[in-house]
Amino acid sequence: QKEVEQDPGPLSVPEGAIVSLNCTYSNSAFQYFMWYRQYSRKGPELLMYTYSSGNKEDGRFTAQVDKSSKYISLFIRDSQPSDSATYLCAMKGGTSYGKLTFGQGTILTVHP
Amino acid sequence: DGGITQSPKYLFRKEGQNVTLSCEQNLNHDAMYWYRQDPGQGLRLIYYSQIVNDFQKGDIAEGYSVSREKKESFPLTVTSAQKNPTAFYLCASLGTGPQNIQYFGAGTRLSVL
Numbered sequence: 001q002k003e004v005e006q007d008p009g010p011l012s013v014p015e016g017a018i019v020s021l022n023c024t025y026s027n028s029a030f031q032y033f034m035w036y037r038q039y040s041r042k043g044p045e046l047l048m049y050t051y052s053s054g055n056k057e058d059g060r061f062t063a064q065v066d067k068s069s070k071y072i073s074l075f076i077r078d079s080q081p082s083d084s085a086t087y088l089c090a091m092k093g094g095t096s097y098g099k100l101t102f103g104q105g106t107i108l109t110v111h112p
Numbered sequence: 113d114g115g116i117t118q119s120p121k122y123l124f125r126k127e128g129q130n131v132t133l134s135c136e137q138n139l140n141h142d143a144m145y146w147y148r149q150d151p152g153q154g155l156r157l158i159y160y161s162q163i164v165n166d167f168q169k170g171d172i173a174e175g176y177s178v179s180r181e182k183k184e185s186f187p188l189t190v191t192s193a194q195k196n197p198t199a200f201y202l203c204a205s206l207g208t209g210p211q212n213i214q215y216f217g218a219g220t221r222l223s224v225l
Contacts, residue, residue: 008152034213043116043202043216044155088154092212099145099170100214102154 003027006089006103015112019076023089023103026070030091030101033065035074038086038105047087048074079110115139116217118203123222125190125197133188133220135203143206144186145214148172148199155202161186190222198224 006023013019021035032051036044048063050056050072056063062075072091076083089103116137125131137144143162147155157170161180175194180186190197200221204214 004154006154032211036216041200041219041221043118043204043218045216046213049211049213090155099157099160100155102156104152104154 001026002104003101004089004091004103007106008104010107010109012109012111013079015079015081015110017079017110019074019079019083019108019110021074021076021087021089021106021108023072023091024070025072025091025101027091027093027101028070029093031094032092033063033072034090034100035061035063036088036090038088040085044088081110081112084109116203116205116215118201118217118220120220121218123220124225125222126225128192130189130191131197131222133190133201133203133222135186135188135217136184137186137203137205137217138184139205139207139215140183141205141207141215142183144180145204145206146170146176146178146186146188147202147204149202149219150199158188158201197222 004025035048037047038044050063053065053067060077064073086105088105090100119134145160146158156172159178161167177189202219203217207213
């Protein structure tokens with residue numbers, strides 16, 4: 001069983017839809033949770049960073065963490081064609097060298 | 113501009129050949145990482161280095177080698193022992209702020225001729 005499971009999709013939605021992306025994890029040592037966005041043939045860029053259970057909002061994006069269920073989500077409101085990308089969840093424990101464990105990535109397409 | 117530069121963008125390897133991927137950063141970060149990305153498998157850690165002249169194996173180090181002679185540079189060599197090298201390779205460095213965020217380069221796509 002992988003430490004982090006993410007539905008690879010692909011996910012196709014119409015413009016303006018609410019998108020929900022999810023990851024589950026099995027390692028209780030994970031304390032920090034991130035969502036990266038990766039456009040085709042580019043490197044991932046950090047979208048959201050959280051470390052406590054609950055919600056964190058940034059514009060159209062909301063990251064949700066439920067440590068008791070070992071479940072994290074990213075919600076995208078009013079999705080735009082420019083949101084079309086691969087979304088990767090990533091997490092790490094409390095060590096200082098920052099090793100990340102990634103989910104498989106979800107391919108999202110928002111069509112006009 | 114500060115950032116991470118990977119080169120080349122595309123690379124082709126012949127059978128039995130070693131190839132080296134370049135990663136340079138001007139962010140003054142101590143820690144650097146190499147990941148391999150395959151479709152449907154996310155990013156897998158190959159090697160990482162916390163400081164100059166020191167590096168550790170990641171989850172899939174077999175068939176790869178690295179060096180860290182300078183803080184700014186962390187080249188990755190894909191050796192002939194790596195039988196399935198076709199993938200997208202990403203280099204990252206670790207920020208020094210309280211969140212310890214990893215920043216990525218634009219990647220190198222390696223294919224086998």
